[in-house]
Amino acid sequence: MSGKVFHAPFIHHHKGFELTGIVERTTNTAAGFYPNTKIYKSVKEALEDDLVDLIIVNTPTYTHFEFAKMALEKGKHIVVEKAFTTTAKEASMLTELASEKGLVLSVYQNRRWDSDFSTAKQIIDDQKIGAIISAEFHFDRYKDALSLKIHKETPNAGAGLLLDLGPHLIDQAIYLFGMPQAVMADIRTVRPNSLVDDDFTLVLYYHQLRVTLKSSLMVREPLPAYILHGTKGSFLKSRADIQEAALIQGAIPYSLNWGEEPDSEMGYLHTQFNGEMVKGTIPTLKGNYGAFYDGLYDTIIHKKPCLVSGKDGWNVMKIIEAAQLSNKEQKLIPIHP
Numbered sequence: 442m443s444g445k446v447f448h449a450p451f452i453h454h455h456k457g458f459e460l461t462g463i464v465e466r467t468t469n470t471a472a473g474f475y476p477n478t479k480i481y482k483s484v485k486e487a488l489e490d491d492l493v494d495l496i497i498v499n500t501p502t503y504t505h506f507e508f509a510k511m512a513l514e515k516g517k518h519i520v521v522e523k524a525f526t527t528t529a530k531e532a533s534m535l536t537e538l539a540s541e542k543g544l545v546l547s548v549y550q551n552r553r554w555d556s557d558f559s560t561a562k563q564i565i566d567d568q569k570i571g572a573i574i575s576a577e578f579h580f581d582r583y584k585d586a587l588s589l590k591i592h593k594e595t596p597n598a599g600a601g602l603l604l605d606l607g608p609h610l611i612d613q614a615i616y617l618f619g620m621p622q623a624v625m626a627d628i629r630t631v632r633p634n635s636l637v638d639d640d641f642t643l644v645l646y647y648h649q650l651r652v653t654l655k656s657s658l659m660v661r662e663p664l665p666a667y668i669l670h671g672t673k674g675s676f677l678k679s680r681a682d683i684q685e686a687a688l689i690q691g692a693i694p695y696s697l698n699w700g701e702e703p704d705s706e707m708g709y710l711h712t713q714f715n716g717e718m719v720k721g722t723i724p725t726l727k728g729n730y731g732a733f734y735d736g737l738y739d740t741i742i743h744k745k746p747c748l749v750s751g752k753d754g755w756n757v758m759k760i761i762e763a764a765q766l767s768n769k770e771q772k773l774i775p776i777h778p
């Protein structure tokens with residue numbers, strides 16, 4: 442799904458990239474979508490192709506470190522899907538290796554360009570509700586049945602909801618507020634017959650701010666995805682970005698109305714701004730996953746700063762490890778610089 446939905450369409454339709462090849466070990470499904478693209482039967486075969494400058498590592502999480510390291514050692518730039526790695530040590534090793542070799546390493550955090558998150562970020566950036574006192578981010582689903590993707594449901598270093606949806610929420614929090622001072626976590630298994638974590642609550646502690654990150658696979662009626670309270674007001678916004686659904690249906694990105702939410706999903710703002718009381722819905726910004734690949738092109742070709750760097754992915758893994766320790770020891774875990 443990751444390759445078919447989130448990566449191939451943006452690479453194929455971007456004027457700065459050429460979709461050179463796809464690794465598909467046992468079938469040739471990809472050839473039906475991209476008939477002029479090579480089908481490699483192994484990762485090694487893709488890495489040996491001198492025409493390839495950039496490798497997208499979107500295999501199961503527990504393989505990310507191995508394949509990303511192989512690609513860097515072959516002199517390829519890389520994009521690594523979330524979760525970046527399974528440990529902070531692996532993340533640091535890859536980040537340092539890319540730096541040593543002068544290669545670009547980016548972690549795929551497309552949710553920075555969700556329409557709902559972009560709108561919440563603008564509210565904060567414009568100080569529409571004053572200084573933020575508390576923020577609550579939700580990424581909830583209702584999936585009581587186990588996934589057919591065995592690697593997601595079998596206990597392994599990359600399995601579980603914390604490493605699946607957790608990186609999105611954690612990255613968004615760090616992107617907005619920086620690294621926290623400490624983390625408290627409650628990580629549970631709640632679905633029938635589940636063998637991996639599928640429900641979590643993380644609280645990130647800042648000097649005055651508290652950021653709560655929640656995700657569960659047993660929420661039939663979700664709360665707003667973004668709940669922001671500041672010194673002057675509040676903002677609520679549903680999770681309503683349409684890009685993933687559009688891509689699954691085969692929509693072509695970079696179109697004029699790409700990422701445009703329906704008006705029915707506008708966020709609700711109640712605040713005092715410029716001396717006036719404001720209470721009502723506000724327009725939602727467009728989502729734009731293509732911005733990730735625009736930025737990646739500029740980083741590789743024009744040497745501009747990476748939008749989502751290896752260091753960003755490393756910081757997410759630090760929070761995940763602190764959360765796992767907090768849950769195990771049932772205490773607040775400090776985050777050291």
